[in-house]
Amino acid sequence: MTAPAPAPAPGPAPAPASVSELGRAWRVARTSALYEVLQPGRLIGALAQLATQVFLVWCLWTALYEVVPISAGLDQGQAVTYAVVGALYARLRGPDRVAARDTVLHHVRQGSVVYWYLRPLAPRSYHWMRAVGDQAYGLAWTAAAFVVVLGLGVVQPPASGAALAAFAVTTALGQVVLYQLLALVDVACFWTINNGGVRAIVAFAQNLFAGAIAPLWFFPGWFQTLSGWLPFQTTLHVPLSFYIGRISTDQLGRDAAVQVVWIAALGVLLHLAWKRADAQVVVQGG
Amino acid sequence: MTHEGALRRAAGEVRLTARFVRLSVVAQWEYRADFVTAVAIGAIWQTSVVVFATVLITRFPGMGGWTQGDVMLIAALRMTGHALAAALFMGARRVPDLTADGRVDGFLLRPVPVYRQMMLSYFHIPTIGDIAVAVVLFAVALHHLEMTWTAAKVAYLVVAVLGVVLLEAAVQTFLGGFGLRSPAVGEWQDWAEELMSTFGNYPLHILPSLAVGVFFSLLPIAFGAYLPAAALTGQTAQLPVPAWLALASPAVSTGLYLLSRWWFAVQLRRYESVGG
Numbered sequence: 001m002t003a004p005a006p007a008p009a010p011g012p013a014p015a016p017a018s019v020s021e022l023g024r025a026w027r028v029a030r031t032s033a034l035y036e037v038l039q040p041g042r043l044i045g046a047l048a049q050l051a052t053q054v055f056l057v058w059c060l061w062t063a064l065y066e067v068v069p070i071s072a073g074l075d076q077g078q079a080v081t082y083a084v085v086g087a088l089y090a091r092l093r094g095p096d097r098v099a100a101r102d103t104v105l106h107h108v109r110q111g112s113v114v115y116w117y118l119r120p121l122a123p124r125s126y127h128w129m130r131a132v133g134d135q136a137y138g139l140a141w142t143a144a145a146f147v148v149v150l151g152l153g154v155v156q157p158p159a160s161g162a163a164l165a166a167f168a169v170t171t172a173l174g175q176v177v178l179y180q181l182l183a184l185v186d187v188a189c190f191w192t193i194n195n196g197g198v199r200a201i202v203a204f205a206q207n208l209f210a211g212a213i214a215p216l217w218f219f220p221g222w223f224q225t226l227s228g229w230l231p232f233q234t235t236l237h238v239p240l241s242f243y244i245g246r247i248s249t250d251q252l253g254r255d256a257a258v259q260v261v262w263i264a265a266l267g268v269l270l271h272l273a274w275k276r277a278d279a280q281v282v283v284q285g286g
Numbered sequence: 287m288t289h290e291g292a293l294r295r296a297a298g299e300v301r302l303t304a305r306f307v308r309l310s311v312v313a314q315w316e317y318r319a320d321f322v323t324a325v326a327i328g329a330i331w332q333t334s335v336v337v338f339a340t341v342l343i344t345r346f347p348g349m350g351g352w353t354q355g356d357v358m359l360i361a362a363l364r365m366t367g368h369a370l371a372a373a374l375f376m377g378a379r380r381v382p383d384l385t386a387d388g389r390v391d392g393f394l395l396r397p398v399p400v401y402r403q404m405m406l407s408y409f410h411i412p413t414i415g416d417i418a419v420a421v422v423l424f425a426v427a428l429h430h431l432e433m434t435w436t437a438a439k440v441a442y443l444v445v446a447v448l449g450v451v452l453l454e455a456a457v458q459t460f461l462g463g464f465g466l467r468s469p470a471v472g473e474w475q476d477w478a479e480e481l482m483s484t485f486g487n488y489p490l491h492i493l494p495s496l497a498v499g500v501f502f503s504l505l506p507i508a509f510g511a512y513l514p515a516a517a518l519t520g521q522t523a524q525l526p527v528p529a530w531l532a533l534a535s536p537a538v539s540t541g542l543y544l545l546s547r548w549w550f551a552v553q554l555r556r557y558e559s560v561g562g
Contacts, residue, residue: 042470049477056485056497063492064346071345099470101386204327208334218341 029133367450
């Protein structure tokens with residue numbers, strides 16, 4: 001037996017639920033991006049920082065290769081391409097919400113996380129919408145910057161059409177892994193309250209083991225083995241290695257499968273973490 | 287003031303500083319897991335710098351004509367100086383937060399200089415790990431260096447480390463001055479820190495002249511570890527500045543720190559409370 005439908009409210013007909021939900025998701029998702037876009041000073045600052053970083057990384061790796069034609073199986077063009085895209089990696093995480101005091105850490109510490117539980121939107125849905133919006137904005141930045149450096153000849157084009165396809169597939173899967181890792185760190189705030197150390201350690205591990213600090217090919221064998229057992233390299237190192245032709249496209253099936261396994265494992269972990277976080281939330285001073 | 291009075295006053299200041307640090311450490315010890323991970327991250331972070339520097343030095347021998355030991359000396363100088371700077375001056379990177387929280391208002395009411403209160407308001411726990419790794423790196427670098435150590439060189443080494451401390455403090459204090467007026471400065475401070483930790487470890491003359499120019503002027507990383515290491519190892523032939531300036535770079539860092547303190551004082555006079 002179903003409950004009787006409520007009488008329609010007078011006035012204009014409401015928009016279909018799916019449209020209004022999409023609109024709501026869009027308004028939530030764009031919050032961090034608007035914070036940056038609507039402040040020209042911040043936008044120009046972010047652009048200047050990124051341009052300088054790319055220039056300096058290009059300088060360093062070009063200079064290093066002046067005495068050695070090939071190192072760690074990479075020639076100059078491959079190494080510079082990898083290192084420059086690694087420099088763009090920080091933008092993939094989206095705009096910095098620290099200055100706006102809008103990180104999960106801030107909300108948990110200041111008690112404003114309570115509002116997440118008073119809205120007609122589940123906290124995990126709100127977090128998801130914000131995170132996806134941030135990451136999409138970051139990806140747009142990275143993609144635009146990539147097109148510019150490609151046009152300027154700073155980075156080389158993909159090794160082949162198949163390499164480009166493998167790059168696209170593994171990048172898409174890598175973005176999901178990146179989101180899950182960032183979300184897990186955020187949810188950890190509910191337990192540790194002050195998780196600045198944990199956040200720093202994960203951000204650092206992401207940069208190091210993803211290959212953003214330096215191409216992983218230059219590290220010792222034991223380091224590469226260790227990195228192979230962690231999820232971080234699937235977010236940058238694997239797609240980039242396909243792009244520059246350092247990994248054969250024959251390996252795509254295996255590497256994509258590893259990414260899918262990580263997505264499944266991290267997905268379960270994230271689901272459990274959110275489930276327990278809702279029961280765990282502490283409102284300090286409230 | 288008599289000599290005895292000056293000594294008593296200095297002892298009182300040291301006691302007060304120790305009390306500030308103890309309070310900060312006790313406060314952070316409240317969050318045990320975070321405390322332990324903070325120490326761990328200091329060690330792991332710096333280890334990664336060592337691994338990366340070692341990897342580059344091994345893969346690209348003779349970086350800019352410098353031997354592996356010479357390049358390691360730059361990295362060791364910078365890391366040690368950075369660890370000490372983080373212990374003493376991390377407050378400079380917290381100026382935007384302290385301002386946004388309204389804590390500067392409280393600092394202005396107390397009979398201790400505001401700048402000192404800011405520096406002592408927070409003890410950077412990861413520095414414990416930083417220092418441990420820095421000591422190891424120094425030992426490795428000294429082992430690789432083919433150099434006869436004299437009393438003068440050892441003394442200069444100590445002065446060079448202090449120069450790195452003051453240079454990093456100068457950069458963050460200068461930016462911190464802006465932080466009294468805008469919270470967004472924190473991002474620029476993080477960025478400056480990243481640039482210093484990335485490019486402060488190498489002989490900068492391997493970079494094109496435009497980049498070298500930036501590191502001698504806008505972000506004067508060169509005066510931190512690169513130039514003193516050149517003076518110590520005698521690698522002054524390829525420097526873009528005279529050898530005497532390389533030798534005097536700790537003095538340049540001191541001058542830059544004093545300038546940054548002046549800038550900070552100017553900004554503090556214009557401070558407006560966020561509380562209205």
